[in-house]
Amino acid sequence: MKININELDNLAISPDILLLGEIASLKQIGEKLFVSQHFYDDETAEEIERLLSARFPCIHVEVSQQTEAKIVQPNLSPKKNINNIIAIASGKGGVGKSATATQLALALAAQGARVGLLDADIYGPSLPTMLATRDAPEVLDGNRFKPHFTHGIESNSIGYLVDENVAMIWRAPKIVGALMQLMDDTAWGYHFDGKLDYLLIDLPPGTGDIALTMAQKIPVTGAVIVTTPQDIALDDAVRALQLFETLKVSNLGVIENMSSHICSHCGHESHIFGQRGGRQLAETYHIDFLGEIPLNKAICASLDAGKPLVVAEPQHAVSQRYHQLAKKIAIALAKKPKSFSQTFGKIAVESAPKNTLH
Ligand SMILES: Nc1ncnc2c1ncn2[C@@H]1O[C@H](COP(=O)(O)OP(=O)(O)OP(=O)(O)O)[C@@H](O)[C@H]1O
Numbered sequence: 001m002k003i004n005i006n007e008l009d010n011l012a013i014s015p016d017i018l019l020l021g022e023i024a025s026l027k028q029i030g031e032k033l034f035v036s037q038h039f040y041d042d043e044t045a046e047e048i049e050r051l052l053s054a055r056f057p058c059i060h061v062e063v064s065q066q067t068e069a070k071i072v073q074p075n076l077s078p079k080k081n082i083n084n085i086i087a088i089a090s091g092k093g094g095v096g097k098s099a100t101a102t103q104l105a106l107a108l109a110a111q112g113a114r115v116g117l118l119d120a121d122i123y124g125p126s127l128p129t130m131l132a133t134r135d136a137p138e139v140l141d142g143n144r145f146k147p148h149f150t151h152g153i154e155s156n157s158i159g160y161l162v163d164e165n166v167a168m169i170w171r172a173p174k175i176v177g178a179l180m181q182l183m184d185d186t187a188w189g190y191h192f193d194g195k196l197d198y199l200l201i202d203l204p205p206g207t208g209d210i211a212l213t214m215a216q217k218i219p220v221t222g223a224v225i226v227t228t229p230q231d232i233a234l235d236d237a238v239r240a241l242q243l244f245e246t247l248k249v250s251n252l253g254v255i256e257n258m259s260s261h262i263c264s265h266c267g268h269e270s271h272i273f274g275q276r277g278g279r280q281l282a283e284t285y286h287i288d289f290l291g292e293i294p295l296n297k298a299i300c301a302s303l304d305a306g307k308p309l310v311v312a313e314p315q316h317a318v319s320q321r322y323h324q325l326a327k328k329i330a331i332a333l334a335k336k337p338k339s340f341s342q343t344f345g346k347i348a349v350e351s352a353p354k355n356t357l358h
Pocket residue numbers: 090092093094095096097098099100121124126203204205257258293294295296297298299300301303304
């Protein structure tokens with residue numbers, strides 16, 4: 001039986017998943033249909049397999065999952081050992097970037113991806129607490145850091161390397177140098193046969209030197225903006241959005257954190273910081289609204305204990321929210337155009353000799 005691929009367009013798929021948007025390629029060889037999904041999510045893979053098998057009962061359906069390097073800023077090429085770098089940013093401090101970056105990294109890893117987390121907050125690193133990792137990383141071959149491997153993800157942070165108070169007195173060039181060293185001199189992918197699907201960068205607040213350096217020097221596939229719903233946080237989030245837009249870093253979407261408080265006694269939901277601010281921001285600036293995370297003390301407590309909720313209580317409703325967000329981000333990345341620079345390397349174009357005027 002030969003499948004008419006166009007027919008798949010008309011398949012009735014689960015309401016929130018448009019099947020073809022998630023499939024990178026389909027290939028039929030004899031009675032086998034090979035489907036490749038360009039992100040990791042076992043649940044989606046199973047659903048695709050189930051739907052296609054039901055539709056074409058005589059065909060054996062095989063779904064494979066992988067990621068590929070996507071395009072980055074115009075003047076940069078993706079790193080050979082990292083398919084996609086995702087920056088987690090905000091304008092305002094304390095809105096939950098580190099909490100969100102850590103839980104998203106763990107959710108992506110739980111979905112099957114090879115994930116790293118770089119703590120780019122040189123003045124106020126969070127990972128030593130949130131992942132309970134404080135030891136100095138091992139140095140490999142005398143010049144590269146072996147990333148820590150905790151709860152299934154790799155990480156590196158200035159907090160593993162120097163005492164808390166040392167970086168506080170560093171000036172901007174040293175801070176920028178430290179970021180680039182953490183980025184380039186860490187053996188990312190060491191625990192996964194040398195390759196990461198995603199490296200998440202947890203940025204410090206604001207649009208200062210670190211954010212600028214990252215946008216100009218680190219090949220980023222997309223930035224995710226975290227905000228709380230208050231006007232003051234939203235104003236700062238706009239500045240971050242605009243910085244990335246100016247420097248041609250693609251904005252993947254907005255996450256509204258601490259969007260509401262659900263009373264643990266009566267279940268009443270109150271929007272203590274205002275309502276829908278993140279959604280409106282996304283609408284105004286024509287970027288995706290990825291979703292909301294409520295204010296929940298289990299998030300804070302689990303991070304303080306070094307065992308984030310996504311690993312401590314994977315079935316918790318809030319952990320499921322992080323999973324949904326992680327999946328949305330993975331799908332948004334999968335839909336971006338592929339980068340060919342890893343395949344072909346850089347092509348050097350030599351300029352022709354200039355005409356000489358006599
Ligand atoms: N949705 C949430 N519910 C409850 N607590 C949260 C939530 N999100 C973050 N927190 C807690 O709020 C505090 C600030 O969060 P976090 O450190 O992630 O913010 P940040 O934006 O990274 O801050 P900074 O700008 O200083 O880097 C932390 O103690 C964190 O555990």
